Amino acid sequence: MIARWILLALLPIVAGIALTQSRRLSAIIGMGLFSFMLAAVYLLMHAPDVAITEATIGAALVTAIYVLAIRRTGRLIVVADEVPSLMAREGDHITGLEYEILEGFAREIGLDLSVRFVPLRRVRWLIAHHEADMGAGGIVPLADIEGSLSATPTHLKTGVYAFPAGKAPLEAPDKAPDYEGYFSELASHCQNGTLSTVATSLDLARVLALSRTGASLGELGRVDGAFGYAFLVGKRRTELQRDYVDYLHRLRTSGRLDDMIGRYFS
Amino acid sequence: MAAIVAFILFGLGILVLVLRRDLVIKLLALGLVNAASILFLVSIGDRPGARAPIQGPGEMGILADPLPQALVLSAIVVNFAILALALVFVMILVERYHSTDSTRIEQEMAREIDEEETPCL
C-alpha cells in the first residue's frame, strides 16, 4: 500500500525530470525508467498481465527503438547555422563554401556528411556535449574557445564588424560574433532596425548577406585585426582533427581551396 | 490516488508536447500521454483487498476486475505500433529539412509553399 503510494508519487517527478533534459538520449533513458516504475505500479494494482506487457513493450522495445533511431553511425554530423555562401539551403540541397569543404572531407574519411541546422549558440553546446562531430556556419573562433572545444585551422579570412559602444573606439571583441536564434531571423531584425539589440558583433559573410537584402545595418563598423573562419571540433577528437588538418593542407597547396573561395566570394 | 496521478501525468505530457521544440521529445511526451490513459483505466479496476484475477477454481477471494486489464493489453500494443510509425515519419522529416526543431521545420515548409505559389520572376 505504502509502496504503491510512494511509486505513484514518484511517477510525475521522474517523468518531469526525463522530459526536461537537454540531451535526447537522457530523455529516452528517463522515459525507460518511468516505464519500469509504471510496470511496478501495475503489479501493485494486481494486474500482472498488464505489468509484464508494459515492462516488455514500454521499457525494453520502445527504448531500444528510440536508441536505434537516434544512433548515428557511418556519418559525419555537422551542426551549423545557415549563412548564405558559406552553408545555405537552396531548394533541395545545400550549397556553400564550408559545405563543399566538409563534403570533400567526409568523402575522404569514408563517411556520409549529414548537416543539421541549429541556432548559432547551440552549435557550441552540441559540440561540447559530443552530440555532433563538427560545428560550422561562419564561426570566428576567438579567445573564448575553451573547455572541451577546440578550433581547426582557419580556411578563410574574414573581418568582424561590431556596434560601437558609446564613443569608445572599436576594439576587438573578446567574444566571438554571436546572436540569438537563427540567422534568418536577423534579416527581419535588420528591417526593423533593431539589429543592435540582438547581435553584439557579426562577421563579414553575414554582413554581406544582410546588406544584400537591402536593409540598413545601423552603425556597424569594422574592427581592426585579422580574423578567420574555422570549424569547431571537440578537444578529444584528435584523430578527426589530424585528418582534417591534413585535408585542409592538401586543399590549400593544390589550389582547390582558392578555386572554391573564388566561386563563392568573387 | 492513482487517478489523480494519471491526470497529472496526462497534463504533464500535453504540456511538454506543446512547449518543447524537439521532435523526439514531443514523441516521448505523446507516449507519456498514452501511459497516463492506461494507468487511469487500470486503476479503475482495482478493488480494496483484491488479488490478481488469476485463480484456480477451488480458492475463494475477491479478484481485481479483469475487464479493464484485457482492454488495456490491446491498447498498449496498438500504442507501440503507432509510436513506431510516428518515429519513422519524424526520421523522414528530419532528413528532409535537416533540423529537429519543429518551429524551424514549419518555417521551412511555409517558405516552400510561398515559393511554389509565387513563381520566380
Next chain:
Amino acid sequence: MNKLRIRTVLAVGIISAFVVLVALAFASDQPVPADSQQYLARALGETGASNRVAGIYLNYRLLDTLLELLVFSVAVLGVRHYLQQSEGMSLPALSESEVLQTAVSFLSPLALLLCAFFAIFGHISPGGGFAAGVIAASGLLYVAIAHGMKATETRLNPWRLALAEKAILLLLLAFVLVPAAFGKIPLSDLLPKGTPGQLLSGGSILIYNILIAMKVFIGAWLVIAAFAQHRGEL
C-alpha cells in the same frame, strides 16, 4: 496474366472474403457477459482458463484482439516500407567485445525460454502472447548486437520472415472467422477445456497464444531490424 494482376485479384478476393465473414460473424448471436461481475462469475466455467484476463481477450473478445493484431501488422508494414534504403547496406557488428558475446550467449536463450513459457502457459499464469513475442524479439536483438546484423540476416531472411508473418495472420483470421460465419463460437474448443490449472485447459486459448506470440515476434523483430539498418540523420 502478369504478376500485378494476380496480386490484385488475390488481394481483392481476400478482402471481400474478410468482409463477408465479418458481417456473418456479427450476425450470429451469442449471450455474452454484460459487466465485470458477470465476467468474473462466468469466465472460469465457460472458458476453462485460470487466467481470467486471457479468458476475456482470447475468448469473449477474440475479434478485438484479432483486429489489434491487424493494426500491429499494418504498422510493421508501414515502418518497413518507409525505411527502405535504396542500397542494401549491412551493418557491422555494433560491438565486438568478448564480454558482450559471452553475456549474450546466456541471455538470449533465457529470453527465448521466457517467450516459450509466456506463450504456452499464458492461460494459467500471467503473460500472454504479446509479451512473449516482444521478449523473443528483444532476445534476438541481443544476438544481433553481439554478432552483427549481417550474420543475423543471413540466418533469418527478412523476406521469408515477412511471408511467414502474413501466413500466420491469415491462419489466425481463418480460425476466428470461418466458424463464426456458420454461427458457432470462434473455434474456442479445438483443445479440451480440461480442469483449470492444467496445461491442456482453456480450449484453444493455447493455440491462439502460441500463434500470436510467433506473429508478434516476427513483427517486432522486423521493426527492430528496419530501425537498426537505417542510416538516417536523426
